Amino acid sequence: MEIKPPVPQIPAPVWKDIKDLQEWQELHKSRPATGDKHSSLFEQVTDGIHAFPGGFAVTTVADNFLNWARKSSVWPVSFGLACCAIEMMATFASRFDVERLGMVPWASPRHSDLMIVSGTVTIKMAPMLQRIYDQMPDPKWALSMGSCANSGGPFRHGYHVVKGVDRVIPVDVYVPGCPPPPESLLNGLLLLQEQISTFRRTGRRAAPNEKVD
């Protein structure tokens, strides 16, 4: 009886051997904290009120009110990169109607609160994406939509694609899928609204979301 040689197995990837993930970690360690440069005086005043006896009642009520207002009118900048943008447009259209969540796709980054990175970010496009993000007023949020924006997706080992948009801008919500259907994006937008409702201060990340983290 003939004994067949064993089928060669592809070895499982070892974290130490994945060079680009190591570099990604290094990059995140060295990235300086970016925040609103104009609100330090405002923060000092509110910190003073908060430290005053009984002042916490004023600041927390004000925070809750402001966060309610922020999460009820998140305006995403209409910025489509690839095929995910088709699903994003479907989400903005009448069937999945995001206007009931208070979202209006707006054509100017200067009036927007949210950037939906919908699609593949190439290395040539990344500086433009960063410039659009920098033009948005604080406080601002970013949602990474689809596999390409999350991690590079099928083009991760190509030569021209940024391996995750979080190497360019800080991201609050990741929506998986290739492309994510409008229901997924809506779920991501609702999670973002929950994050905004616990938002405390500009330039700092929100508390971890128990549903996803």
Added chain:
Amino acid sequence: MTYDRARELLSQITGVTVADGAPPLTVQVPAEQLAAVAAFIKETIGCGFFAFLTAIDLKADGLEVVAFVDNLEDGVSVVLRAKLGAGNTSCPSLAAVYRGANWMERECYDMFGIRFEGHPDLRRILLADDWEGHPLLKSYAVDTPHPPFR
């Protein structure tokens, strides 16, 4: 112009090898004769439509430029192949013969680093101007870092 007549005409040119087999007509051309043979194909065989131009990296044997031209009236297609030889990245440009070759040669330069002699405006077309290397070469490492975004 029929397929057989085109084969007969092309095989009379010295240095040009016409491959056997089904259409399209595959012609192996020495690199220095490429522009002249392309002009002959355009004028005599009537291949006025320039379909594409690309290259193949044969590793140790160097690069090979491949161009595909069509005679749309008579349905005759010709594939031009020119081996550049090991280590050689210089090739005569077809942009003077076919205007459609202009951008395709720029793309070929962008991806393979082939310098088309006589091209009017040879610079990168798809990648950024400060890109280092030519990504479709076999020697290009896939994980070559591109700071600051990788």
